Amino acid sequence: MPLTFFWGKTTEIIFPGWPGESFGGYISALVLVFVISLLVEWLSHARLVKLSSSNVLTDGLLQTLMYAMRIALAYLVMLAVMCLNIGVLVAAVAGYSVGFLVFGSQVFRKLRIEPYQDLSDLPPLNC
Template sequence: MLALVSVFVVGFVVEWLSHTRFLKSTADNITAGLVQTTMYAVRVGLAYLLMLAVMSFNVGVLLAAVGGCTVGFFIFGSRVFVNSKATPFQDPSDLPPLNC
């Protein structure tokens, strides 16, 4: 049960990192680049960890991973909790999309 909850949380955190802005507009380029690089490494590492968990071919782990990513996207990526009519992708996060 703890493994399923952990996989769910990792999927949720990957979606949170994909849709969060970490930098202030006043940050200098070196600091901004280091923060972006660090957060990108954390996000990619967690995404690969999630992929390895799914590759265990356990249906429960697969459902927990999909559920965590789905709930994370629902909270952070969809328009449910945004007051404006603009799409959530018009104000992108600091990190590039997670495309491999």
């Protein structure tokens, strides 16, 4: 494993031997990193749990499960970027950016009375 960032299709991402030596495998790995980082942003801004006073335990468990999935996916993206391949870094940043544009910014939201009201199930990811 290199100790500095590098370009090239010959890299190992997360698992030994993956994505292999082929250019198609490398592109599919970049697409997978993009999609996973996009999913992290979707989970960060999604409103999937309808909070109710009668099912507090169930709602809390669903939110906890969503939080665990978001953190697990975020760690997978972090591990992928740790291969130090610039293409993987660009795919991760692009996935997070597109995800924020679509799910987190005001661009694709309908105008609301309170436009900056937080409607997500989970707290924001903190660095």
